[in-house]
Amino acid sequence: MESGYDAVRASEIMDLRQIRYFVAVAQAENFRRASEVLHVAQPAISRQIAALEEELGVELFIRLPRGVRLSNAGQVMLQRCKSLLGSLDEIIEEVRGVGRGLAGHLKLGFIEVAALSEIMPTSMRTFREKVPDVQLELLSMASMTQIEEIRRRRLDGGFLYNPPIGDPDVEAILLERHPVFLAVPSSSPLALLPSVKLHGLEQERFIWFHRAASPQYHDQLAAAIQTAGVQYNVIHHSESEAVMLALVRMGLGIAFVNARQARRRPDGVTLLPVDDLPVLIDLHFAWRADEISPALGRLITLLSELSGLAPAKQDA
Secondary structure, three states: OOOHHHHHHHHHHOOHHHHHHHHHHHHHOOHHHHHHHHOOOHHHHHHHHHHHHHHHOOOOEEEEOOEEEEOHHHHHHHHHHHHHHHHHHHHHHHHHHHHOOOOEEEEEEEOHHHHHOOHHHHHHHHHHHHOOOEEEEEEEOOHHHHHHHHHOOOOOEEEEEOOOOOOOOEEEEEEEEEEEEEEEEOOOHHHHOOOEOHHHHOOOEEEEEOHHHOHHHHHHHHHHHHHOOOOOEEEEEEOOHHHHHHHHHOOOOEEEEEHHHHHHOOOOEEEEEEOOOOOEEEEEEEEEOOOOOHHHHHHHHHHHHHHOOOOEOOOO
16 A cells, blocks of 8 residues: 555655646657657657656656557556546536536535425426536524524535524525414314314414424414414424324324325325414525535525525525
């Protein structure tokens, strides 16, 4: 194995120009023809090859009356140099691809229910088709956790609900708006109704969610209920709609949940529209305002096209 010192020493002995000159002469078996291929004066090529042989301490070519042929050392040198140049070309193309957003890595967060939306699955499939060399890493986490990870530069972006208003560090685009449904046990008399109204729920036991999980949504929901002039009996708080639905299925209470949960509704749970609840849950894609890589820029553009909205700062 080549030591670190040997690698440094090798870089001092030869440069990329000498390697390209050597390969051209080896393939042409003639300095003049190599000069024509490279568009470089023949004496300059001869000097560089002679300098390379002197530094290496071996003859790379056997000089003939009408051309050259590789020595044994030259044959090994050609094999290694062609491999090196091939790797270099791959590196160049990869770097250029990253610079154009055609390669690289995106680490994205998503709240689980966002996968039940229309736009997230569609955007991920389309993005992979258009830029297959960008590696997507998707991590499931709560909306507010995503915001914190984006601030800390641990995520490139995320699919989340109701990002904080006026956050100077985070920008977002609105992707979809989802209504709020009421989840009730299928054995409940409420399950027989086509829809419900807020006033008809005062005697029910509610499974609520912690405000920290989504402050904006929590406050909107609380304000709508207060405006309706009703009071609810809250018996349990949870940070996860999946847990809330599980508790509803057990018959422990009812809960307000994202209407998209209808796509994976547990057996024993019925989801009902609420006629007088003017609250929508806004699905956004968010990213750090001061850091947009070319690949992330391509994803934001795609999401903007699919949603029909232009990227805009989440400040209202």
